[in-house]
Structures are given as structure tokens and as C-alpha cells.
Amino acid sequence: MDKKFETRLVQAGRRPTRAYGFVNPPLTRGSTVLYPDIATKQATGPRRLEPVEIYGLYGTETHFALEAALAELEGGSHAQVTGSGLSAITVPLLAYLKAGDHLLVPDSVYGPTRSFCDGLLRRYGVETSYYDPMLTPDALAPQFRPETRVLFTESPGSHTFEVQDIPGLAALAHARGVKVFLDNTWGIGHFPPFERGVDVSIHALTKYPGGHSDIILGAVVVNDEADWKWLRNGALELGNYASPDDCWLALRGLRTLAVRLKAQEAAGLRLAHWLAARPEIARVLHPALPSCPGHEIWARDFTGSCGLFGAVFAPRYAAAQVVAFIDALRLFGIGASWGGYESLVLPTTGTITRTEGTGRFEGHAVRFQVGLEHTDDLIADLAQALDRLG
Template sequence: MDDVTSPGARRGFGTRLTHGSRPAVRSHGFVNPPLHRGSTVLQPSCEARIENAKHRFERVMTYGTQGGPTHYALEDMVAGIEGGTHCTIVGTGLAAVAVPLLAFLRAGDHCLMPDSAYGPARNLAEGLMTGWGIETTFYDPTATAESLAALWRPNTRVLYMESPGSHTFEIQDVPALAALARARGAISMIDNTWGIHHFQPFAKGCDVSIQALTKYVGGHSDILLGSVTVNSQAHHHAVRAASSAMGHYASPDDCWLALRGARTMAVRLAHQEKAGLEVARWLQARPEVDRILHPALPEDPGHAIWKRDFTGACSLFGVVFQPRYAQEEIFRFVDGLQLFGIGASWGGYESLALPTNLAVVRRVTPAPAAQIVRLHVGLEEVADLQADLAQALALLPR
């Protein structure tokens, strides 16, 4: 592991991002590490090739799909951000969800997943995993360890968490749930994309952390990447073996761009957290808005747990409109925005707005009745964003 996690781990977050995963000896004097591309890896002898294949999960390069120096640098960076020991980079955020689920689940196993989970994760659980003989039970994301224990089965192998939840932003009591999983001999994993570094999953008892590096680490809405971070060599081997068996691979060009994005992430996160809260509080006071789904706000139901477990927030939150508004009226509001683009993803430099009711699927908790718009606040000036929201809100019927 490089200087992002060793004595420099005591340094500030911005310092670690600036200096982590940079070679001690500069390449021709340049600050950034070089980009390494390749498929064929030449071996010094046939015997060496056989021996190296035994260690392919420990950064002994045998073929390009096993990664290379550019991948390793980003893996060290992400592991350092989350407090893990090993990281595997894959091509998308969804691949980062699929790889650990399929690494630790087999036919006949049972998985517990929150009812608020990211839609494609739910699709995987209800689709391919069902076809492979893996059953998933969706649980209330606000469940306590005691209530979740009632859903446990002898074949429950994975507890999946996402805190806060996609679109509806419920905060889970991760330390208590992870402790339950550990006591029952199951793997606990969490989608930590919203938490980024504000939530330290391994310090809270998790075994596996998933991130869509497409978001804040990339930061510029121009790459697709995911990461799976663990805190033990055994879990690393399981994840790496599953990733290799399924042919998952990330472009080294995208890994290099993610490394570049990570250098400025601390500054972007600090600005976007502050701007996001300003916009959220401004919207909270609008008569068109019923409530804001943002765990960093004291009024949010999950605020107490957020305050206990998180050191900050990102700039993604939900806006619940007054129940008198119909879907077509909310569409008119979103269509009327000029600075907020209409599109999926988040974590980039640009602001986004997305009506999310149609994306909210529920099995055990009620789907929201009122219209919800998910907002991501980018790097624009807050006053300009507020003015844009005001003119679009004026399109709603009085």
C-alpha cells in the first residue's frame, strides 16, 4: 500500500488525495504517474509464467485483464479513502454491485437487501440471481438489528446495505446491522457511493464497500468506473476471482482520469456539500415543497444516525412536492430548469434534476405518493441555481 494509507493516513483528506498513489521517483520529472496500457504481458520463461499465474491476484501481472500499474494506483487510492486494505476496480458502478454479490453467493443462498436499494441492484437480485437459485428478501431500510434478525434464515449469506437509500435517502444503522451479520457468519456489504469518505465502512464493521467511481471520484461526468474494497486478503481473493471469472475489466485510460479527478475531490466535495445544503434549505422554505430528503438536515428522520456515523454529506438529495401536484406538473417544472440538466448519475461538476417516482420500486415499504425530484448540486453559483429553481417553480399552478 502506498502513502495514501501509511503514515500519511494521519494527514488531512485533501493532502492524502494530492499525494497518494504518486510514484516516489517522478517519471521524467512529471507530477502525475504515467498511463500504462496493455494486453500481452511477456514472461521471462515458461516456468516463471506458471509460477506467476499462482499469484495473479497479488499484482503479479500475467495478462492485461488482471490490471496494471494504473489500475493499482487507483485501487490504492480508493482503499485509502475508505480505510480498506484491498480494492478491485471494475468498469462500472453496477459491475461493482454485481461482482461481490456473485463472489459470496451461491445457488441455494439467501440475501437480504434494503427496499430502498439502487434500481439496477434490485433488478440483479430479482432477475439473474433468482435464475441462479439465489433468493433475496427486501427489508425496511430503517429496520433495527432486532427486527432484521426475524428475517434471517440459516442460508442467509449476505446482508446488503445502502445508506442513504437511492431516491428516498433513508439512513441505515450500519454498525448494528453489520454486527448482526458478523454474529450470524454472513458477509455485510454496503453501497458507499453517497458516503464516499464521509462514511468509513470498515470502521463501522462492514466487510465489503462498493462505490461508483463514475460519481465524485471521476468528478467530470466523462468516465464509467466502479470499485469493490475489502479489509482482508481472503475477501480480496474472493472478489478478485469473481471479477476475473466474469471478465470484468476497467479501461486504464478511465483509471488515469479517475486518479486525476481524485486530486481535486476534497475541494469539490467541500464546496458541493455546502452548496447542496444551501439549496436544500432554500427549497425547504418554498410553499411548493412538502419536505426535503437530506439526512444532514436536522428535520430528517435519519439525521441522528447520520450525525453519529458520518463526517459530512454529498450534494445529492430529494425534494418531495406538495401532494396537490400531478406528475405532468412536476415534469413541467423540471423541463423549465435551465441550469439543471435532466439525466441520471450525479457527482459531476454540473447540477442535475431527475423526477424519480417511476424509479422507486417497493416490496415491503410503501412507495411515495407525492412527486419526488432528485437534485444534484454541482459547481455553479448557489444564487444562480436558486434563481433557476425559482423561475421553474413559478411554472407550477398557484
């Protein structure tokens, strides 16, 4: 039976027979797994690639339940949870690359991914070059080298929201034997990575799956036995671990993800359209609006959106006025992260790094994370803060 996303969210990773009949998997904390005798221990063997309780570091029932759920939801074969969204990026890169390799990364990438590439990866002999996320596959082709092994993608881009042509870029990369990694955090539930040519799908579960701004967690999903082997072995060699408490909360978050996502998508769209009609705003960077770079690609490849988007002020407003607008907001907290139940706002211009000249807009920009408050109240708050600008 081909189940819809909502149904899969409810069912995925649940094995009531292993949970003493309870609806939810247990929260299992632990290091040592006890065996009745040596023969049983030896028979268990070092089955580190399988979801078997051998030692706490290799996973507990709680980890395995979340991993099974995530693999199913993404349409992949295996998932590895990681201690943070950032380590869901660094662990597979470290596991797959070696000294002398080259990596292509979009200029619009999440800032700490760039820091990792320019810092630790460079020190370990891996060279990164950045590319314009809006390049067509043909235009990007000359940037591939014989030693290029990974094409990293993030769609839409962090803060500037460029939507990338993942199927086109994946065809280009695969023709050269290059793996495609995607930070698919924004696209959760709306972008089936493996149907679009991705090899390694990365999620910050901290965002929508957590949904309540109370966990830090990540996951890497693959759809191929060979990919699983290097990913899983690399994660274990690195000592990667995620708290079972956070895994349990993420599993709980998944059960209500569809309704939260639907509500936050609708609220985000309403605010985006409302802002687009305001004279203070030059353009809205929401993939579902034509003013966003790559909107046509979003319309082709995604089945929806979420509550995270940007807005660019008219060029007549100085940075200090945009800061005054943010400070005047009462319902939008000032803070990092997104995907929680509460609305947030951050200035974008001046806070992000771009080395290829991309992501420049006509005025100063901000990023909104739209929460579960009533949209009438959020719009009233935006209106009073914009009205002060004059």
C-alpha cells in the first residue's frame, strides 16, 4: 500500500511488540548490553552495520526506531542519527572524503558548513570551491575537476533562499562519478531526495522534527548498501553519538510534524504575500513566490514549503532602520534556529558570508521563522513595526 506522508509519520518506526505493547518505543538509555554467556556474545558478533543492541554507542532501541522512521519518510534504505544538524553535515563529509579530494559547495550554504570546509577539511587536505547556487548544470560543469568527489547542495540556500536544480546537478555529478549531498532540512516532507537524484540526504532534526526548540539532533539518510557502509563505519570511527532522550523527542515530534508543517506553511505563505504587498518591502525571498531565485525549480520539484523565508527591504532603508524594525516586533523573538512553535526574526545582510558575489539584493534583508501563533496577531505585529519606519 502506497501510504501518504501523514500516515507514514504516524506509523514509521513503531514496533509495539518490542515496547511491551505501548504505542511508543521506549526511551532506552545505556552503555553496556549484558549477555547470558560468552557463546551468545560471540554469536552476536560485531554487527555494527545492523540495528542490533551490542553497545550503547552503536545505538539503542530508541535510536533504531528513529532511524527506521527517518529512512522510511525520506524513501531511503538506512539512516544514521548524529549529535546535531551540523554533525549530520560533517560526519558524512569526513567519512567519504580523503586528503587530495575536491568538494563543490554552494555559495549559499549554511555558515557553519562553510567554516568546516574552510577550517578542518582544508587542514586535512580536502579543497573546497564555492559555486553560484543558481548556475545551470552546463554552467557548473567546468568547475568539476578529476579529483572532485562530492557535489554539496542546499536547497533553498541558507538566508538567501536560492532553489537549486537538484535533478539537473545530480545528472551532471553522476556522469562524473561524483556523489551528491543535500542539506534537505528546509525541504522536509516536501522534497523526496532519492527520487531527485540525491545520494546523501542531511537533516537538522533540531528544526521541524523537534518542533519545540528543545533538542539538538541530526540525521543522514542514504539509499544504497555501499553508501550505508562508509557512512555507518565513518560515524562509528568518529565516535558519533546522539542522546536517546533527544531521539525520543524527535520521534514524538514526527507524529505531529504534518499538522505543524501544514499550519506553518500556510502561515508563512500568508505573511509572505502580505509583506510582498507592503511598500517598505522590495521583494520576498520565499520559494513559493516568483520573486525568489529558483521559484520555477521549486514549483517543479517541491510539493510544498515551510514557515522559513526572507524579505528584502526597499533600498531607501538603512541597516539601522531595519534593526529598529526588528527591535519593535513584539511577537517575533530574536534568535537563531527555526522549525519551532514560536516565531523568530534575524537580520541577514551583514551576517552571512558569500565569496562568489551571490545573494546580493537591492536592500537589507531579514529572515522570518513563522510559528504557530495566530497569523492575524503576527500580521498586526509586523504592521505596527513597519508603520514606525515611515
